[in-house]
Each structure stands twice: as C-alpha cells, then as structure tokens.
Amino acid sequence: MRTLDCDQLLSSTLSDADASELARVLKALADPVRLKLVNVIATSGEACACDFPALVGKTQATVSHHLKQLVQAGILEREQRGKWAWFRVNADHLAEICAVIC
Amino acid sequence: MRTLDCDQLLSSTLSDADASELARVLKALADPVRLKLVNVIATSGEACACDFPALVGKTQATVSHHLKQLVQAGILEREQRGKWAWFRVNADHLAEICAVIC
DNA sequence: ACATCGATTCGACGTCTGTCAATATGTAAT
C-alpha cells in the first residue's frame, strides 16, 4: 500500500488515486463493530480473537470477517500463537491516517 | 450530535453509542468522491456547488447526494448565495474526529 | 492416524449505498 503524505486532505490537491486509497482505509474503520474491536485491542495492548465474539456480540464468522478487513487495511497486525490468533493495533498507520485528515 | 472525547479509540473504553456515532462520521468521509469534494473545498477555502460535477466527474444529482451526507455529518457547512450554494469545511469538526482516532 | 478446538472461508440472505434520468423546488431576472 502506498503511503499518503501529511495534510493532503486540507492543504494540497488529492489525486483520484489518493482519494481512493484514503477512502479504502477509512472505510475499514467506519463500522461500529470494527471500531469496537480496534478499541478493545488498543486498550488491551494485544488481544486474542477467541474473546471477541462475546465482547462485540457477533458470531465468530462475523468477527473474523471484520478482523480480516482491519488487517488488510493495515490497521491491525495478526500473530498466530498455537491455536489462537492475537492482534495488535498498528498505531503508526492510524497516526498516518490522522495526519492526512488534519 | 454528541461530541466525542479525545483519545477514546486508543486509550479509553468506547461505548456502543460512541462507536456508532464515530462510525457514522467516518462513513461520511470514507468515499473517494466525498474526499475529493472536501479536498477541493478545503484547498479553495470555499467553493460553489456548480463547479463540482465537472471536478469529480459525476452527475449533479450524485454530487448533491454526497454534499448532503457531508453536511449532515457536520463536515461541510452550506450557505445559499442567490441561486448558488457555497460550501466550507468545518475544520474544527474534522480536528475532533482526528483527536478521537489518534 | 485421529480427534479436538480455534479460526477462516463459503454460500446465502436482506439491507445499505452510489449512481443516474427525470422531476420538483427554489431563486432571480424579465
């Protein structure tokens, strides 16, 4: 994925490609369940996927679907530990998104 | 609309209501056409809706639809001047969104 | 090898979303 420069949205001209790229990442974040997942993982430092269905009140299949989107968008990082999958927030990437918007 | 506190996403626990509210605003931003519109308006200071269809390559109806979403999300402000509608970016609100994420 | 358990993928579903043509609304000038 391409890195977006700081301040693009408000100060410099956004190309069509950059607009699509930024939209893609924002779309990954723009869902209540996914925001909850990011929040739980961020406040915990790291978290096991096995706890998420109960925390967000969704099926394991649904949670897995959302986690995949967040990983593909670069917002979460996945690590396999034995049977369990653990997730951490990629804070740098979130900061990048912020930088583009503000 | 409720105001969201700073740092909620990464440091403090996000309630279901806050997650939905934040998702609503992010969803308004998470579209290439709407990002383009915000970018054009922000870099111009203010802009007339009459120019948008040509700028983003969409129908007048489609542009109007997107502008409505941005205004309802509090990202844009609309002002009628004679026949024309002018738009400005609500930078404070964008900064709030950023503050929640970072 | 086999069984077990966590996680992903598949298939299906209802809903939401982006888009446009057509129509309606509103504003201004004649």
Next chain:
DNA sequence: ATTACATATTGACAGACGTCGAATCGATGT
C-alpha cells in the same frame, strides 16, 4: 406571471456490505 437556471428530491437499479450457519482449514495433543 413567466422564463431561466441552480440545486434538491424521487424512483429505480446494480453492486457492495454485514450477518449468519455450515463446511473447511490448521495447529495441538492423544
């Protein structure tokens, strides 16, 4: 009033999205 022009709304449609149950994959332990 009527005309002209800018914008909003409506109706319709295709495609994307969130959700779940069922099937599958992967890793562990017996």
